[in-house]
Structures are given as structure tokens and as C-alpha cells.
Amino acid sequence: MDQPGTTPAAPQRRTRQRAAVDQILTHLEEFRTAQQIHDVLRRQGDSVGLTTVYRTLQAMVESGQLDALRTDDGETAYRRCSSGHHHHLVCRSCGRTVEVSGPAVERWASAVADEHGFRDVSHDLEIFGTCGSC
Amino acid sequence: MDQPGTTPAAPQRRTRQRAAVDQILTHLEEFRTAQQIHDVLRRQGDSVGLTTVYRTLQAMVESGQLDALRTDDGETAYRRCSSGHHHHLVCRSCGRTVEVSGPAVERWASAVADEHGFRDVSHDLEIFGTCGSC
């Protein structure tokens, strides 16, 4: 029998496409959808099939290299695991975005999670408002 | 002038279908997808079109009566809002969701926003992790 959810073996060959996707993710701090990554690749010259991007990302999530989450838009977004992160303060009016971070939230988030018995915690926070110039 | 993003007027007529959806939500504590709600309605005898269920739920979210979130499965799940603002602690594995809230984040968010000259601040936070049973 096979262990449920455990891939017997993951050969993982090194291919141009995978290297390209991997490289993109290395340079990105934020969550990006498969399609966005596909676009960047294309614009960058490395033509990789959308299908391959999807399959590569999935494989990376399964092997624990990526974190995936669903956007409110219904798309799946990926980001390299455990990269130092920050949050966004976005202006509703002009779209100006400021990166912010603070130990307070981080601590609170993990404390609350812990309190409820959750492990391997990560979180996502966005703050919206109207900036000074608007 | 009109406020941006505000529907001019929402007549909201009382119909059998809306009452049915509303009634289901009243009896549910957990998040349910539009399709699940549609199923319950059908099983219960109140036949309501899936389209109508979707439209009704969307309207309720917009009027602030419902909370919506995306499941890892890509579906949108709805639940009646518990009064007061809160955040979600979601299990990556089984999807179990716990509502959490704390003055710490709220204060931090508005402080940071203020610091950058932002007004009319609101925010969105989700914490992900693996719950105790998984």
C-alpha cells in the first residue's frame, strides 16, 4: 500500500522551464498567481506553457517549497515559503502602496493561533485607507 | 454626489426565494458554499434556482449581512456575520475556521496607517495554520 498523500518518489528533473519558474519565485516576495508568473516569464523571454507553470507550482507546493492561498478573486496565489514578509497599506483612491511590518501583529497572530492549537502558522494582512494626498 | 461603490438604492423585495436563503443562513453557524445552500434548499423542498442563490448571497455580502471567504477548493463560502469585526484562523488541511479578534491588531493597523497619513482605515487579516486535529 501507499501512504496517502505521499508521492512515492519525486525525480524532479532539472529543466529550463522549472528553472525559470524557480527563478521568478526567488525574486518575488509577494504572492503571485500562476497566470501572473506565466506573464512575467513570457515578457522576460522565457516562454513556458501555462500548463507547465501550473504543474510546476503545484509540485512545488506539494514538496513544501511554496505556500499557496486563494485570492478573493478566486485565483490561487503562490509564494516561496517562509520568506521574511511584510504587509501592505493600500490607498483606496490612488492605489499607492506602502510596505509595513511590525512585530506586534506577528506576535499576536502566532499567539492566537497557538491558543487554538494551530501550528505552522502564517498570515496575510492588508490595510486599506485614503492616503494623505487624496 | 454619489459615494463610489455605493448602489444608488437597494429596493430588496421580499420573495419566497430570499426568505428561504435567509432562513437557511440563520440556522447555520458554519461557512457554507452557494452550492451547498442550494442543495439544502432543494432537499428541503424550497426549490430555488442556483443563480438566484448566488445573486442573493452576493447581495447579502454587499449589504454587510454575510461574511464571505474562499475555500482552498476555490469555492466561495458564506456565513451570517457575527456582530463585530473579526478575523479568521483557518486550517490549511481540514478547513476548520475559527473567528478571532483582538484589540492589538486593530490598534496596530490604525497606528501604522496614521503614521503614513492614511485615513478611513480598514483592514483584512487571515491567519493560516494546521489545526490540532490535523
Place this chain on the structure above:
DNA sequence: CTGGGTGCAAAGTGTTTGCAATTTG
């Protein structure tokens, strides 16, 4: 060589929209 990898096109999902018939106020 040979099996994993790739990518096009087609199939699947969940959700939204066009539009005629129906219902509410």
C-alpha cells in the same frame, strides 16, 4: 535510449450574465 516533462487543445469547475417569463408592491 527511456521515462519524466512539456504544451496545445479540449474538458472541468465554480460563478456570472443575457433575457424572457413571473412576481411583488
Place this chain on the structure above:
DNA sequence: CAAATTGCAAACACTTTGCACCCAG
């Protein structure tokens, strides 16, 4: 009666799968 609402079917957007060809090991 007029306007809002419903619901079917078709349209949509994102993702997955079938399958023939290709390339890394």
C-alpha cells in the same frame, strides 16, 4: 401596472487532463 426578481442556458475565468512529442539523465 411597472419594476424588481427569477431561472434557464450560454458565457466566463481559472485550472486540470488527454495525448503526442521532446529532452535530461
